Amino acid sequence: MRFIFKTDYDQDIRILKHGGYWWSYGVLLALLIAAPFVIGSYLQSQMVFVFIYAIVGVALMILTGFTGQASLGHAAFLAIGAYTGAYLQSLGVPFVVYFPVAAILTGVVGAMVGFPALRLTGIYLVIATIAFAFIVEEIMARWESVTHGNEGMRVRTLDLLGVPLPRDGEAFYFLCLAVLVGSILLALNLLRSPTGRAFIAIRDSETAGKSMGIDLAAYKVKSFAISAAITGLAGVLFAHKMTFISPEMFTLLLSIEFIMVIIIGGAFGVHGAVFGAIFIVMVDPFLTTLKDDVPVAVANVARSFGMAQDAAGDLRDRLTAIASAAGLKGAIYGLIIMMFILFEPYGLYGRWLKVKLFFQLFPLYKRATFKRQKTYVKSERNR
Amino acid sequence: MFYGACVINRQETTKCSAAITVGTQGRRMLDFIQQLVSGIALGCVYGLIALGFVLIYKATEVVNFAQGDLMMLGGFFVFTFIGLLGLDYWLGFLFAVCGMAVFGMATERILVRPILGYPQFSIVMATIGLGYFLRSVAGMIWGTDDLKIETPFSTGVLKLGDLVLAYDKLSVIVATVILCGVLYTFFNYTRMGTAMRATSENMLAAYYMGIPVKRVVSLIWAISAAVAACAGVLLAPITFIHSNVGLALGLKAFPAAVLGGFGSIPGALVGGLIIGIIETLAGFYLPQGWKDVMPYIVLLAVLLIRPQGLFGVSMRKKV
Numbered sequence: 001m002r003f004i005f006k007t008d009y010d011q012d013i014r015i016l017k018h019g020g021y022w023w024s025y026g027v028l029l030a031l032l033i034a035a036p037f038v039i040g041s042y043l044q045s046q047m048v049f050v051f052i053y054a055i056v057g058v059a060l061m062i063l064t065g066f067t068g069q070a071s072l073g074h075a076a077f078l079a080i081g082a083y084t085g086a087y088l089q090s091l092g093v094p095f096v097v098y099f100p101v102a103a104i105l106t107g108v109v110g111a112m113v114g115f116p117a118l119r120l121t122g123i124y125l126v127i128a129t130i131a132f133a134f135i136v137e138e139i140m141a142r143w144e145s146v147t148h149g150n151e152g153m154r155v156r157t158l159d160l161l162g163v164p165l166p167r168d169g170e171a172f173y174f175l176c177l178a179v180l181v182g183s184i185l186l187a188l189n190l191l192r193s194p195t196g197r198a199f200i201a202i203r204d205s206e207t208a209g210k211s212m213g214i215d216l217a218a219y220k221v222k223s224f225a226i227s228a229a230i231t232g233l234a235g236v237l238f239a240h241k242m243t244f245i246s247p248e249m250f251t252l253l254l255s256i257e258f259i260m261v262i263i264i265g266g267a268f269g270v271h272g273a274v275f276g277a278i279f280i281v282m283v284d285p286f287l288t289t290l291k292d293d294v295p296v297a298v299a300n301v302a303r304s305f306g307m308a309q310d311a312a313g314d315l316r317d318r319l320t321a322i323a324s325a326a327g328l329k330g331a332i333y334g335l336i337i338m339m340f341i342l343f344e345p346y347g348l349y350g351r352w353l354k355v356k357l358f359f360q361l362f363p364l365y366k367r368a369t370f371k372r373q374k375t376y377v378k379s380e381r382n383r
Numbered sequence: 384m385f386y387g388a389c390v391i392n393r394q395e396t397t398k399c400s401a402a403i404t405v406g407t408q409g410r411r412m413l414d415f416i417q418q419l420v421s422g423i424a425l426g427c428v429y430g431l432i433a434l435g436f437v438l439i440y441k442a443t444e445v446v447n448f449a450q451g452d453l454m455m456l457g458g459f460f461v462f463t464f465i466g467l468l469g470l471d472y473w474l475g476f477l478f479a480v481c482g483m484a485v486f487g488m489a490t491e492r493i494l495v496r497p498i499l500g501y502p503q504f505s506i507v508m509a510t511i512g513l514g515y516f517l518r519s520v521a522g523m524i525w526g527t528d529d530l531k532i533e534t535p536f537s538t539g540v541l542k543l544g545d546l547v548l549a550y551d552k553l554s555v556i557v558a559t560v561i562l563c564g565v566l567y568t569f570f571n572y573t574r575m576g577t578a579m580r581a582t583s584e585n586m587l588a589a590y591y592m593g594i595p596v597k598r599v600v601s602l603i604w605a606i607s608a609a610v611a612a613c614a615g616v617l618l619a620p621i622t623f624i625h626s627n628v629g630l631a632l633g634l635k636a637f638p639a640a641v642l643g644g645f646g647s648i649p650g651a652l653v654g655g656l657i658i659g660i661i662e663t664l665a666g667f668y669l670p671q672g673w674k675d676v677m678p679y680i681v682l683l684a685v686l687l688i689r690p691q692g693l694f695g696v697s698m699r700k701k702v
Contacts, residue, residue, distance in 0.1 A: 070504050116683065119690035122503055123446050127641045128686055131679035138676045252634070256511055263508050330519030337512025341505050342497055
């Protein structure tokens with residue numbers, strides 16, 4: 001267990017609290033930089049999706065995790081970023097220009113969504129963002145001169161200052177990694193600034209925050225704008241990764257997936273966004289692998305316990321039929337969400353902290369440290 | 384779009400038969416009334432689902448995103464009882480409603496009670512997860528084809544002069560009115576209803592007064608699931624029974640509840656009617672594409688002016 005001897009107020013807000021952080025994050029970064037030369041192309045492609053989801057996760061963490069404003073409309077922000085990038089690219093605008101322009105435009109739209117949000121709280125806000133997302137989706141489908149409607153839009157290879165970055169190449173991987181690291185640093189710096197602390201105050205109690213002199217309107221709009229702008233950046237990368245975008249890619253289900261990123265990751269720290277993104281992106285290939293391997297494995301185990309050859313084969317076929325049923329993925333998805341909320345409300349990052357604390361305090365760890373108090377329902381109707 | 388699967392558009396046939404006999408002016412009027420009636424029927428369905436949302440929200444402040452999927456499940460139950468087991472319509476109706484009430488109770492016990500008192504958003508996510516789960520499981524059990532059942536209201540029309548009204552739509556409207564009357568009487572004139580209202584006002588105070596809060600909450604979930612089942616059964620002759628129909632309608636019923644002011648029972652019905660009428664009229668008079676968006680535009684506009692919805696009351700916390 002490490003005790004930090006504080007001699008300076010600045011130590012409280014340092015991003016890297018002590019020397020150990022340099023080592024651990026340095027090693028992590030080195031591993032990520034070395035990764036594309038070691039892992040296969042499929043895994044590298046999945047990693048790029050993890051980065052993109054994590055960027056959106058960081059954005060959503062700023063809005064939902066730290067400002068306490070729920071949003072089920074982030075797929076719409078992603079769509080605006082993606083379409084802005086794709087449209088400007090088709091006009092011949094270089095990447096270094098349309099990348100920030102997409103972020104700015106999405107940020108402006110985000111601020112516009114933020115205005116009605118000033119007066120809405122809780123469930124009303126969720127519905128307002130869903131309504132916004134539906135309207136954006138419909139505009140994408142109807143505004144054919146720009147978005148080509150439901151036919152979708154092809155996106156050409158990303159061209160960074162004359163160097164083409166194909167979507168499967170290492171360079172694109174590094175670009176996404178750089179944007180992710182950049183947005184994480186931005187979020188962390190934001191959180192230790194007065195703005196970030198105002199966000200957290202708004203989350204904890206609007207009334208108390210207001211009485212401390214926080215301008216609720218300005219900070220809520222800011223939070224929406226920043227979150228949307230970062231999502232816009234992710235949108236451009238997403239468009240280039242998919243090479244084809246169409247309105248039905250940006251539905252409510254995608255917004256729910258983004259919310260799941262932060263719920264599963266743990267909605268109280270930027271780490272959570274990354275953990276959640278890894279989980280959400282990797283659960284799909286993992287389930288596919290399970291679908292192929294589990295029936296065979298179960299049949300083998302059954303045979304080793306003395307089951308007849310054809311009975312085991314029969315068992316395997318039956319399990320395969322269950323595993324390849326059409327809706328299984330959705331059911332498992334739903335179960336995962338419910339299980340996380342029931343049993344691990346702090347998400348993967350919370351679990352990580354618990355494991356870490358267990359080893360730090362090794363013989364003295366108390367289960368009660370993270371135990372949640374039972375409480376009666378506190379009304380959120382009065383705010 | 385994923386919610387495109389639900390089609391509630393049978394007015395074309397009735398529209399044409401009426402159009403021949405009357406002049407342009409009268410026909411326009413007739414068209415309008417025809418659309419209005421389909422809008423009201425659709426609105427009643429939204430209102431019923433919204434009613435389920437509101438009942439649960441009022442009592443426990445849980446927003447049940449899976450309400451539409453409970454309705455879908457009710458439809459599948461009735462299909463099982465009537466279509467597969469060959470029961471009488473009314474008996475099947477009864478069984479489906481009772482089955483869903485038990486299912487609602489079980490949901491409350493297993494999923495909701497352990498997380499009561501946590502931040503609202505995590506409960507919302509839990510019910511979204513439940514919705515995913517129910518949709519997939521229903522698709523796995525009953526298949527993904529469109530199912531249809533024969534009911535006494537499936538065919539036949541009521542003719543009032545030139546106006547032609549289909550029985551299936553009228554049945555929805557009539558049933559909604561009856562159901563609302565029953566619920567109103569229950570909440571205002573019975574002991575249990577009063578206990579439920581007390582619980583929704585203040586759970587802790589109700590507990591101190593000796594109201595069995597846990598049982599009350601269970602019962603509210605049961606009622607809410609039963610109302611959803613009624614909506615599902617009434618809708619079965621109009622739309623097909625399909626595992627995605629719940630999501631599609633739930634997403635429309637949700638704005639209805641918000642529009643009326645989440646937590647107000649008359650508000651849910653009025654909100655449902657408004658959304659249903661706007662959607663149908665927009666589908667008829669406005670260019671294609673407006674039909675799905677118009678309810679949301681109206682919703683945003685209303686929320687801008689009255690953030691607590693039409694019938695909602697805004698409350699302030701004392702610090």
